[in-house]
Amino acid sequence: xxxxxxxxxxxxxxxxxxxxxxxxxxxxxxxxxxxxxxxxxxxxxxxxxxxxxxxxxxxxxxxxxxxxxxxxxxxxxxxxxxxxxxxxxxxxxxxxxxxxxxxxxxxxxxxxxxxxxxxxxxxxxxxxxxxxxxxxxxxxxxxxxxxxxxxxxxxxxxxxxxxxxxxxxxxxxxxxxxxxxxxxxxxxxxxxxxxxxxxxxxxxxxxxxxxxxxxxxxxxxxxxxxxxxxxxxxxxxxxxxxxxxxxxxxxxxxxxxxxxxxxxxxxxxxxxxxxxxxxxxxxxxxxxxxxxxxxxxxxxxxxxxxxxxxxxxxxxxxxxxxxxxxxxxxxxxxxxxxxxxxxxxxxxxxxxxxxxxxxxxxxxxxxxxxxxxxxxxxxxxxxxxxxxxxxxxxxxxxxxxxxxxxxxxxxxxxxxxxxxxxxxxxxxxxxxxxxxxxxxxxxxxxxxxxxxxxxxx
Amino acid sequence: xxxxxxxxxxxxxxxxxxxxxxxxxxxxxxxxxxxxxxxxxxxxxxxxxxxxxxxxxxxxxxxxxxxxxxxxxxxxxxxxxxxxxxxxxxxxxxxxxxxxxxxxxxxxxxxxxxxxxxxxxxxxxxxxxxxxxxxxxxxxxxxxxxxxxxxxxxxxxxxxxxxxxxxxxxxxxxxxxxxxxxxxxxxxxxxxxxxxxxxxxxxxxxxxxxxxxxxxxxxxxxxxxxxxxxxxxxxxxxxxxxxxxxxxxxxxxxxxxxxxxxxxxxxxxxxxxxxxxxxxxxxxxxxxxxxxxxxxxxxxxxxxxxxxxxxxxxxxxxxxxxxxxxxxxxxxxxxxxxxxxxxx
Numbered sequence: 001x002x003x004x005x006x007x008x009x010x011x012x013x014x015x016x017x018x019x020x021x022x023x024x025x026x027x028x029x030x031x032x033x034x035x036x037x038x039x040x041x042x043x044x045x046x047x048x049x050x051x052x053x054x055x056x057x058x059x060x061x062x063x064x065x066x067x068x069x070x071x072x073x074x075x076x077x078x079x080x081x082x083x084x085x086x087x088x089x090x091x092x093x094x095x096x097x098x099x100x101x102x103x104x105x106x107x108x109x110x111x112x113x114x115x116x117x118x119x120x121x122x123x124x125x126x127x128x129x130x131x132x133x134x135x136x137x138x139x140x141x142x143x144x145x146x147x148x149x150x151x152x153x154x155x156x157x158x159x160x161x162x163x164x165x166x167x168x169x170x171x172x173x174x175x176x177x178x179x180x181x182x183x184x185x186x187x188x189x190x191x192x193x194x195x196x197x198x199x200x201x202x203x204x205x206x207x208x209x210x211x212x213x214x215x216x217x218x219x220x221x222x223x224x225x226x227x228x229x230x231x232x233x234x235x236x237x238x239x240x241x242x243x244x245x246x247x248x249x250x251x252x253x254x255x256x257x258x259x260x261x262x263x264x265x266x267x268x269x270x271x272x273x274x275x276x277x278x279x280x281x282x283x284x285x286x287x288x289x290x291x292x293x294x295x296x297x298x299x300x301x302x303x304x305x306x307x308x309x310x311x312x313x314x315x316x317x318x319x320x321x322x323x324x325x326x327x328x329x330x331x332x333x334x335x336x337x338x339x340x341x342x343x344x345x346x347x348x349x350x351x352x353x354x355x356x357x358x359x360x361x362x363x364x365x366x367x368x369x370x371x372x373x374x375x376x377x378x379x380x381x382x383x384x385x386x387x388x389x390x391x392x393x394x395x396x397x398x399x400x401x402x403x404x405x406x407x408x409x410x411x412x413x414x415x416x417x418x419x420x421x422x423x424x425x426x427x428x429x430x431x432x433x434x435x436x437x438x439x440x441x442x443x444x445x446x447x448x449x450x451x452x453x454x455x456x457x
Numbered sequence: 458x459x460x461x462x463x464x465x466x467x468x469x470x471x472x473x474x475x476x477x478x479x480x481x482x483x484x485x486x487x488x489x490x491x492x493x494x495x496x497x498x499x500x501x502x503x504x505x506x507x508x509x510x511x512x513x514x515x516x517x518x519x520x521x522x523x524x525x526x527x528x529x530x531x532x533x534x535x536x537x538x539x540x541x542x543x544x545x546x547x548x549x550x551x552x553x554x555x556x557x558x559x560x561x562x563x564x565x566x567x568x569x570x571x572x573x574x575x576x577x578x579x580x581x582x583x584x585x586x587x588x589x590x591x592x593x594x595x596x597x598x599x600x601x602x603x604x605x606x607x608x609x610x611x612x613x614x615x616x617x618x619x620x621x622x623x624x625x626x627x628x629x630x631x632x633x634x635x636x637x638x639x640x641x642x643x644x645x646x647x648x649x650x651x652x653x654x655x656x657x658x659x660x661x662x663x664x665x666x667x668x669x670x671x672x673x674x675x676x677x678x679x680x681x682x683x684x685x686x687x688x689x690x691x692x693x694x695x696x697x698x699x700x701x702x703x704x705x706x707x708x709x710x711x712x713x714x715x716x717x718x719x720x721x722x723x724x725x726x727x728x729x730x731x732x733x734x735x736x737x738x739x740x741x742x743x744x745x746x747x748x749x750x751x752x753x754x755x756x757x758x759x760x761x762x763x764x765x766x767x768x769x770x771x772x773x774x775x776x777x778x779x780x781x782x783x784x785x786x787x788x789x790x791x792x793x794x795x796x797x798x799x800x801x
Contacts, residue, residue, distance in 0.1 A: 065505075185782060191570075191572050192502070192576060193785060196781070199712065203709070203775075204775045210771075366584055428588050428592040430588070435582065435583075435585035438584075439582070442578060442581070443563055
């Protein structure tokens with residue numbers, strides 16, 4: 001037992017990642033490779049998101065409950081950057097919309113500036129209200145015009161038609177901007193305020209995206225986003241993929257007739273093209289993930305990282321040493337949110353479709369949290385491991401639950417009401433399950449699976 | 458004289474569509490906000506599970522009232538759900554005390570930053586509670602009100618007064634306002650006059666000193682959870698009677714409730730009530746379409762063409778957030794100076 005503990009202590013990172021890899025391979029051999037790669041890709045995106053949250057939580061103890069809002073900003077920027085502009089809509093209402101937005105911004109800026117100069121509060125309020133009413137008037141006119149342009153297909157302004165990879169950076173910047181604004185207001189106050197404010201802002205971001213059709217089509221979704229990787233159909237025509245598939249399955253083909261060989265081969269190639277495309281995505285995600293891990297580990301071991309950890313471990317002492325805590329927290333909050341924004345952009349890129357209703361603040365924000373705390377807050381590799389474990393459990397427990405219900409169902413008669421009830425509702429138990437995991441880890445192993453190593457300051 | 462009648466009509470319209478809805482919504486928020494503020498004052502964390510706990514309490518009410526209706530244990534004309542509230546409060550209390558025993562108590566006993574651990578743990582509890590509610594009742598919205606819908610309806614009011622615009626008083630609105638007044642009166646009496654209430658206030662003001670004077674911390678915490686359970690269940694049931702039950706809607710109530718608490722001053726019961734009404738009136742006033750109101754008051758030439766709505770109804774929750782941000786910027790301690798506890 002003691003021996004086992006020693007081995008675990010020394011090699012826990014490699015052991016746990018190996019177990020995870022074996023689990024994924026097991027699913028691959030038993031179910032399908034396309035399924036596994038689908039899980040792996042989402043695990044990788046979750047890892048990036050968890051990394052961002054870990055920077056906020058693990059490095060600085062900042063509590064962000066609005067992860068989905070920042071991810072949604074990343075998603076929006078994919079649409080805005082990569083889609084082709086709808087010229088008709090831009091001609092019809094683009095200028096007017098721009099005017100309305102500038103007017104709105106001007107109203108806010110005037111209000112803030114006058115307030116700082118100490119003008120009469122009522123005068124400022126009146127000015128802002130008048131400005132708001134004008135803005136709203138032009139705004140609703142412009143959005144009506146834009147939404148009337150071919151509503152079944154477009155009905156929005158479209159994007160800039162730039163390469164999709166560019167949107168990953170823009171997504172990060174958009175999330176960083178929102179985070180700066182929230183952090184500026186709440187970080188100098190008590191910790192709870194940040195949590196509540198992030199919850200609020202993420203809800204509002206998602207409300208705006210769902211309701212402003214002129215912006216990114218609202219709940220009508222934006223489908224057919226451009227891709228950074230080749231299409232399956234094109235891959236099926238490429239000769240080298242055909243050759244590889246034929247070579248892999250050569251032993252099976254010897255027994256088949258010529259015509260059977262052709263049909264078999266085309267089926268294999270179809271499967272292989274799907275796997276290949278998903279592998280391309282995995283390649284992109286892994287590259288970004290590794291780059292981010294290296295960067296954040298370098299940062300954590302630099303003088304900057306020592307300062308950050310000093311502040312986290314003892315705010316009073318750090319501030320006595322002359323460190324500006326609020327500014328440091330703002331910096332970390334912005335960096336972490338930017339990474340979440342990048343991950344959000346990657347997620348939409350991978351899906352190829354932007355669906356605002358999938359941003360369920362409660363469910364997915366929470367999953368990312370469980371990932372970070374399970375993996376080990378403060379440890380970047382821990383977040384990655386946590387992301388893989390939790391996403392794997394989340395996906396597999398869905399099918400496991402249905403399987404369990406069917407097992408129970410097989411002992412009772414057909415059409416049993418209890419079984420039907422369970423089948424419809426069993427997936428809600430995943431929420432209970434995840435909540436329990438979170439509470440158990442917090443209580444019995446606050447460090448997570450891979451706790452942060454105690455570094456000397 | 459048509460002019461004075463028009464003015465009366467305009468205000469009847471405003472009473473029916475703004476005053477009464479905002480009053481009852483504000484009362485519902487106030488009860489929820491009082492629960493959050495109590496947890497904050499005694500246990501020192503923001504309870505993110507509040508919305509889902511309200512759904513939990515309402516779930517027991519829905520199940521119980523369904524059972525009571527099937528057995529015909531009803532009073533004609535009176536919503537059965539209200540009769541089920543006492544037993545539901547007991548159920549919710551048991552649930553909350555269990556959660557406290559299993560989750561929160563541990564963190565009170567070890568020296569640790571209460572606010573952050575409390576939030577994290579309450580988010581865990583929020584998901585467990587939300588999951589249980591969705592598992593038992595499903596995620597679809599449903600209505601569970603029975604009995605008379607109105608104390609007096611628009612038609613009765615019009616026949617009585619002869620006005621063009623009517624005012625209706627819904628049973629749920631009447632119950633909400635009555636319950637809120639009674640409950641708040643009880644709560645303030647309890648906190649100000651009784652020995653236990655005084656112990657709670659002492660504990661909230663200065664924990665160490667309260668412990669020194671022999672106040673039992675476990676008892677204070679348990680009483681708090683009982684009060685919170687009662688407030689939560691009643692607030693949830695009244696909201697559901699008024700607007701229908703849906704787990705997601707209840708979860709989202711967290712935002713206006715938090716806004717009310719912070720706007721009023723976190724940890725201050727009076728502030729929670731004031732904040733709740735500020736939030737509810739802003740929400741209703743800003744999303745109301747003033748077209749009809751203005752048609753009554755303005756001469757024909759100035760009649761508006763548009764709805765004259767300041768903000769679209771879809772941004773209802775955004776309003777509470779904007780109020781929250783403004784208050785945080787201008788006066789972070791809230792209107793009634795609340796606790797400014799730096800993390801312990």
